[in-house]
Amino acid sequence: MKTYAFELSGEHETLPRSEALALVETNSTSFSEIAFMDQCLIVEAEDLDVDALGRRLAMTHRIIEVLAICNADLDALARSVSLLDLPRRKYMVRARRIKDATPPADAVEHEVGRVLFQKGYRADLSNPEMVLRAIITAGKIVIGREAACTDRNSFEARRPHLKPFFHPGVLMPRMARALINLTQVQSDEILLDPFAGTCGILIEACLIGIQGVGIEVQSRLVKGALCNLHGLECSLLIGDAKRLPFQESSIDAAVLDTPYGRSAKILADSKELLLKESIRELFRTIKPGRRMVIVADSPIEALLSNAGFRIIQKHTDRVHRSLTRQIFLCSR
Structure with a gap:
């Protein structure tokens, strides 16, 4: 099973989570809900069709294949990122802070980039081969690879x-x-x-x-x-x-x-x-x-x-x- 995080919209208190779970149930062979934090739903799912979900979801911004979850401080983030085994591809990292969560999104982006640079990875903001996403919410930082992005516009x-x-x-x-x-x-x-x-x-x-x-x-x-x-x-x-x-x-x-x-x-x-x-x-x-x-x-x-x-x-x-x-x- 893989672990996925759904970056939920904040336009409704309960519907985004329910919508995501309804589609996960019908687009995977098995799943379980791991955690639900403010505007972030985390599930484990087998054979999840993330592309299908990306085309259908209305109240989710994007789906992330989770690589690590750590406490919401930069030292814990650095330790988690240093342990990641990522493919040698040019990357871009973007973070989203939910409401008043800390640390700030730009600080998270900078720290991830600093650790990856030390490990020999190279960033490419114009044409990345891999997009890394971080969600800062409820005392945690969820980081992973962007698996699907919904066309909310x-x-x-x-x-x-x-x-x-x-x-x-x-x-x-x-x-x-x-x-x-x-x-x-x-x-x-x-x-x-x-x-x-x-x-x-x-x-x-x-x-x-x-x-x-x-x-x-x-x-x-x-x-x-x-x-x-x-x-x-x-x-x-x-x-x-x-x-x-x-x-x-x-x-x-x-x-x-x-x-x-x-x-x-x-x-x-x-x-x-x-x-x-x-x-x-x-x-x-x-x-x-x-x-x-x-x-x-x-x-x-x-x-x-x-x-x-x-x-x-x-x-x-x-x-x-x-x-x-x-x-x-x-x-x-």
């Missing part, structure tokens, strides 16, 4: 207001991708969003090779969302989430952001009835043992349990003073 280009069709109250792309990854849905499998809206969730699914299928009750939103889906392999239907047009146990996973807020339009006798019947339909159509993520603006544990779902995780996401999203990861 691409999510910025897909922000909702930059798409051809915009409607307020939608999930940001990184959040949508992270929720998809929590379901552990694989390439070429089917992911359903029965409240598709402007199709932000489905776009993120399609970009990683998942077959996105959306249901949206408002024809105006469907017409606009089709502009957002241009060039993507995705199915979008006008329909009712309370009466899904699918056979029993035919869907591999589902991610849905339920209607709430002033911009939401409820086409049902009540929002509670809409959620109750929609969740019941999702239980009917999702395959046994597979996962669903549902986002709501209030606790819905009873509705999920009564429909037959098992709640695996619950996360909260404070959007503003009057809205805190409740995020439920469930198993059919």
Whole structure:
């Protein structure tokens, strides 16, 4: 087994770790979590497909193959680096300090470079053959070789207001991708969003090779969302989430952001009835043992349990003073 460190983003307290673990589980033959420090998850994994994780992860900056973990002081760092058996390649070292952790990142970079220079290694900042990364967090320094780096900038280009069709109250792309990854849905499998809206969730699914299928009750939103889906392999239907047009146990996973807020339009006798019947339909159509993520603006544990779902995780996401999203990861 190899040891890997995930340099997590700080945009959410719990989702980055859960997203990374969900993908590690499905992209390795076996794994175990070794430690979780502030914005740093360390796992041991067998045959981990780091390239696949790098293409999918939304709330991780990079994945590092761990070479050493030491106390967060320069003497301990020097001792650890002096023991490393690295290939004779030109290198670059970069460190990231999490919050108020010490020592400073530039001091760590300088110390690693000093020790490696004494061992006969040569740095090359413009065209390195090997990138070394250090994470300074929670009284420790984690150092290793960069194994994968996520393209987080691409999510910025897909922000909702930059798409051809915009409607307020939608999930940001990184959040949508992270929720998809929590379901552990694989390439070429089917992911359903029965409240598709402007199709932000489905776009993120399609970009990683998942077959996105959306249901949206408002024809105006469907017409606009089709502009957002241009060039993507995705199915979008006008329909009712309370009466899904699918056979029993035919869907591999589902991610849905339920209607709430002033911009939401409820086409049902009540929002509670809409959620109750929609969740019941999702239980009917999702395959046994597979996962669903549902986002709501209030606790819905009873509705999920009564429909037959098992709640695996619950996360909260404070959007503003009057809205805190409740995020439920469930198993059919």
